[in-house]
Amino acid sequence: MDISSLHPLVLALLVLGGLALVFGAILGFAAVRYKIEGNPIVDQIDNLLPQTQCGQCGHPGCRPYAEGIANGEEINKCPPGGQDTINSIADLLGVDAPELDAEHGTESELSTVAYIREDECIGCTKCIQACPMDAILGAAKQMHTVIADECTGCDLCVEPCPVDCIEMREVEVTMQNWKWQLPSPLAAVNSDIIASDRQTPQETKQEDTAA
Amino acid sequence: MSQLIYPLRGGVHPPENKQQSLQSPLRRLAIPGELVFPLAQHIGAPAKAVVEIGDRVLAGQMIAEPNGPFSAAIHASTSGTVSAIEARPIPHASGLWGDCIVVAADGKDESIDFVGCENPFKIDHESLIEKIRHAGIAGMGGAGFPSAVKLNPPPNNNIDTLIINGTECEPYITADDVLMQERSEDIIRGCTLLAHILNGPDRILIGVEDNKPKAIAALEQSLLKLAAEDLPGIDRVQVVSFPTKYPSGGEKQLIQILTGKEVPSGGLPAHIGIVVQNVGTTVAIWEAIKHGKPLIERITTVVGESLKEQGNAIVKLGSPSQFVLEQFGFQEKSCARLIAGGPMMGFSLPDSRAPIVKTSNCLLVPSHQEMPDPAPAQACIRCGHCAEACPAGLLPQQLYWYAQAKEHDRLLAHNLMDCIECGACSFVCPSSIPLxxxxxxxxxxxxxxxxxxxxxxxxxxxxxFRQKRIERAEAEKEAKRLARKKAAEAAKAKAAANAGAAKTAPAADPVAAAMARVQAQQSDPAEQLAKLERAVNNARNRLNSAEEKWQQAEGDQKAKLESRFKQAQLRLQDAESKLHDFKQQSAGQNPAPSNPTSASPTTPLNIDSDDPIERAKAKAQQRLSMSPLEKAENNLSSLNDRLKKAQEKASEADDDKRAAMEAAVEKLKQKKTSLEKEIDELKAQAPLKENTATAETPVDPNSIDDPIERAKAKAMQRLNMSPAEKLQNSLQALQTRLAKAEEKAASADEDRRPAMQAAVEKLQEKIKTVEQEITEFKAQEEPAKPAESANESSGIPLDAASAAIEKAKAKAAAQAQMSDSEKHAAQVESLQQRIQKAQQRLDKATEEGNDNVDAFRLGLEKLQAKLKELESE
Incomplete structure (x- = not known):
């Protein structure tokens, strides 16, 4: 049969249909061949979470919370991550960044690590089982100690201790982790006043008396 | 040959303020009483102390060794004793205290023998680097980058240019200026040595700003002078001066000025074939290699209006800042703040005890007029002066906004990391924002x-990993659990197989198997005895100790211990009773087996054998061969034993246990009575059975005890028999069965009687058919062997059975010839006969007062009913 003898409309339909089939086949193949296991957004969110595995969000770890967020949960349940984490997740998901939900805890400025008062430790291994990081070293009836570098300060070991010999200590500032502080933002807020306005009444008084 | 100068982008011109410190000549400071050597004086890992408190050290002696490649050694700068290794204030922007080695100087300033070398240019590259490393030389310009690392660039970077940095662009500082004037020859020699270490780059440039004419002149003079000497590569050395501008002394800026090349973002100068060293570092390296003198002192500018005199001084490293300042007439009251480094890039020292270190090029103590507090920051007006001033070509105001918003991604995108923190932007900012x-x-x-x-x-x-590990542990546990279960099952199966083997040929008796198992589990009696004795001993010991304690204790403890003591007593009693029981048991066990052996004449097996399995086997066999009566008797005897024991126990037991014991005794007693009843019944049945047995089988199979043997014998007999005999046999069997069934029916309970009678009738019918068959068969055979049959019938003494057969035969023959009416009559006759018989039996029964009278009567009535039926027909 001569193709040219076909009605142009039919011809167009045939061509378009053929193209649709070809591209459909290509897309179908690609979908099978390049299939991505799991939800990639979960990985991205998990990357932003602080990985303390503290469970303050109500999930048994950071990844489950990432999955929860991917399924539409609130993003403001992570106190260890704080506002920074909320902001970056909001950025990733393209939503407005809410305030940290105080129900799950408050953000602390200072990072802490667990410290075991070794004289009091009875070697019960309860904290070892509680630690999600395997950051506590010890054995039954042997004194335990915290590997400070691996401790995320999640707090989970404090509660199970039968003799309350674990405390959370602030991470010490050393030459290695010291950093400059941002200049006080207050100066920027009050930047629309001239220098002499900045003086407190006492200072002005003193100047007056001196004069 | 004049070097082309490339203009520096950006930059500022702050007041130089260099004249103050150039007024007085370079002086050498006295030795302080105490020197402090911070272990972390430079970028990289802190050094590791190699001296201990109380050690005497000499000038030039290494007191801390490099810890890793990014580290440099530290040397004592004078003689004395190590008085402490502890945290002290160190010159750091954070104001933190760091670990320091503290040396109490003895004032003698004795030094080790410095081992120099005649011609450093003959030493190979690696050992030179190692010498520099161990001389503790770090960049003396400001950052303190370990020089050994800088002089050992990655092998794929071909270094074509060596730049010696004599720029010193920061205001106030003149340490390098003075050094270049004083030590210009060593600088020239040092840079040729550096060129040698770097495998002879094409160009060696000494860059000096044009605000140091004296230094330039000195350097050029020395260069001319040393050109006569045989220094390799001196012909390539060039002193380059360029216009003063801050911050042309920055490494990257200097490279740009002298070569026009730009160090790539995040890269090192070595990546574009350039190495930059400070003039101070160059001199230190020369001294370290040529004279073997490590880095123990440096020239520091001490300047500021709160000093009586300002100037440069050769200071022993480790001298406290306070001490150095005092040498220059420090007036603390007029001092605005103490700054380490210049006014642009230096930092305030919160503690004047912080020592002079390798990077301390200046101590600045300005007065309040000289350096007033920074004006309060105001809003950014987006004037863009900072962008113009930035020597790195960044956008400071953008960075400022992003820094405020903490947008790290944006900051990185705007190359914050390329900022050299020179402070030019802050300097030009009209809003005085501390950018x-x-x-x-x-x-x-x-x-x-x-x-x-x-x-x-x-x-x-x-x-x-932890999650995985926990999962794996769970899985392993589960697998172990499964394996244990399987093993237990296998063990069970094995035990069962063993028990089966123990039972051997005869059919398995489950009770016997259970017994065998129990006995197999039980260990040797002797062992058990020992165990029990041990338990008794233990209990007694415990009792004794408890008693002792109890007597010693007082007050609350006494009550507690008393209860414990009583417990121990109870335990002892328990153990003793157990032992006693066991002894009795083992004593009773030996005579006990003799009973069943004597009771069963068929199996004279010895049950006393030691092996429990053997014993079990024997018992099982015995039981199999035992008649029910014997079994019951056996049971009874064992029950008796148990009862006795239980009674004993009950009498021995405590009050609370007694009730349970007595209940057990009661149970046993009940069992015993029921068993006794059973035995009686069996005894009653036994003679009857024996009678029937002899009656039904007068042949020899009867004499064989074993049922199987008997069956075999019977089967053999049957094989040998002719069909007629077979039939006769079956007839006999049927008749015996009939008799039995009748008896049974008579003795059966009310409710089972009809069924029995139905069975009896069936049997009767069967007998009839068999009889018929026999007669037919006989009728066929008789014509063939009349003589034989006659012989047979006459010759062989006839027993009851054959008589019956004869009768049946006769009947059958007669019936065959009879007409229907005759048949009928014959039936009636036979029935009448049977009725008569039944009547007789009934009479007999009534006479004897037998329980079965009713049954007989019923049977009689039935027969009479049948007769009536026949008669009516």
Missing amino acids: VQYYRASKGEIRQAEIEKEKSDRSRQRFE
Whole structure:
């Protein structure tokens, strides 16, 4: 049969249909061949979470919370991550960044690590089982100690201790982790006043008396 | 040959203020009483102390060794004793205290023998680097980068240019200026040595700003003078001066000025074939290699209006700043603040005890007029002066906004990390915003975030590993549980197989098997005895100790111990009774087996054998061969034993246990009575059965005890029999069965009687058919062997059975010839006969007062009913 003898409309339909089939086949193949296991957004969110595995969000770890967020949960349940984490997740998901939900805890400025008062430790291994990081070293009836570098300060070991010999200590500032502080933002807020306005009444008084 | 100068982009011209410190000549400071050597004086890992408190050290002696490649050694700068190794204030922007080696100087300033070398140019590259490393030389310009690392660039970077930095662009500082004037020859020699270490780059440029004409002149003079000497590569050395501008002394800026090349973002000068060294470092390296003198002193500018005199001084490293300042007439009251370094890039020292270190090129103590507090920051007006001033070509105001918003991604995108923190932007800012502070803080935050990110990745990994490990442990546990279960099953199966083997040929008796198992589990009696005795001993010991304690104790403890003591007593009693029981048991066990052996004449097996399995086997066999009666008797005897024991126990037991014991005794007694009843019944049945047995089988199979043997014998007999005989046999069997069934029916309970009678009738019918068959058969055979049959019938003494057969035959023959009416009559006759018989039996029964009278009567009535039926027909 001569193709040219076909009605142009039919011809167009045939061509378009053929193209649709070809591209459909290509897309179908690609979908099978390049299939991505799991939800990639979960990985991205998990990357932003602080990985303390503290469970303050109500999930048994950071990844489950990432999955929860991917399924539409609130993003403001992570106190260890704080506002920074909320902001970056909001950025990733393209939503407005809410305030940290105080129900799950408050953000602390200072990072802490667990410290075991070794004289009091009875070697019960309860904290070892509680630690999600395997950051506590010890054995039954042997004194335990915290590997400070691996401790995320999640707090989970404090509660199970039968003799309350674990405390959370602030991470010490050393030459290695010291950093400059941002200049006080207050100066920027009050930047629309001239220098002499900045003086407190006492200072002005003193100047007056001196004069 | 004149060197082309490339203009520096950006930059500022702050007041130089260099004249103050150039007024007085270079002086050498006295030795302080105490010197402090921080272990972390430079970028990289802190050095590791190699001296201990109380050690005497000499000038030039290494007191801390490099710890890793990014580290440099530290040497004592004078003689004395190590008085402490502890945290002290150190010159650091944070104001933190760091670990320091403290040396109490003895004032003698004795030094070790410095071992120099005649011609350093003959030493190979590696050993030169190692010497520099051990001389503790770090960049003396400001950052303190270990020089050995800088002089050992990656092998794929071909270094074509060596730049000696004599720029010293910061205001106030003149240390390098003075050094270049004083030590120009050593600088020239040092840079040829550096060129030698770097495999002879094409160009060796000494860059000096044109505000140091004396230094330039000195350098050029020395260069001319040394050209006569045989220094390799001196012909390539060039002193280059260029216009003063801050911050042309920055490494990257200097490279740009002298070569026009730009160090790529995030890269090192070595990546574009350039190495830059400070003039101070160059001299130190020369001294270290040529004279073997490590870095123990340096020239420091001490300047500021709160000093009586300002100038430069050769200071022993480790001298406290306070001491150095005092040498220059420090007036603390007029001092605005103590700055380490210049006014642009230096930092305030919160503690004047912080020592002079390798990087301390200046101590600045300005008065309040000289350096007033920075004006309060005001809003950014987006004037763009900072962008013009930035020598790195960044956009400071953008960075400022992002730094405020903590947008780290944007900061990185705007190349914050390329900021050299020179402070030019802050200097030009009309709103006096401390821009550099923002950048420093943001850099710190970004670094911190990176570290935290790394840590969180590690945490995730650890957490995931932990989860996996826990899962694996669970799986292993589960597998073990399964394996244990399987093993238990296998063991059970094996035990069952063993028990089966123990039972051997005869059919398995489950009770016997159970017994065998129990006995197999039980250990040797002797062992058990020993165990029990041990338990008794233990209990007694415990009792004794408890008693002792009890007597010793007082008050509350006494009550507690008393209860414990009583417990121990109870325990002892328990153990003793157990032992006693066991002894009795083992005593009773030996005579006990003799009973069943004597009771069963068929199996004279010895049950006393030691092996429990053997014993079990024997018992099982015995039981199999035993008649039910014997079994019951056996049971009874064992029950008796148990009862006796239980009674004993009950009498011995405590009050609370007694009730349970007595209940057990009661149970046993009940069992015993029921068993006794059973035995009686069996005894009653036994003679009857024996009678029937002899009656039904007068042939020899009867004499064989074993049922199987008997069956075999019977089967053999049957095989040998002719069909007629077979039939006769079956007839006999049927008749015996009939008799039995009748008996049974008679003795059966009310409810089972009809069924029995139905069975009896069936049997009767069967007998009839068999009889018929026999007659037919006989009728066929008789014509063939009349003689034989006659012989047979006459010759062989006839027993009841054959008589019956004869009768049946006759009947059958007669019936065959009879007409229907005759048949009928015959039936009636036979019935009448049977009725008569039944009547007789009934009479007999009534006479004897037998229980079965009713049954007989019923049977009689039935027969009479049948007769009536026949008659009516």
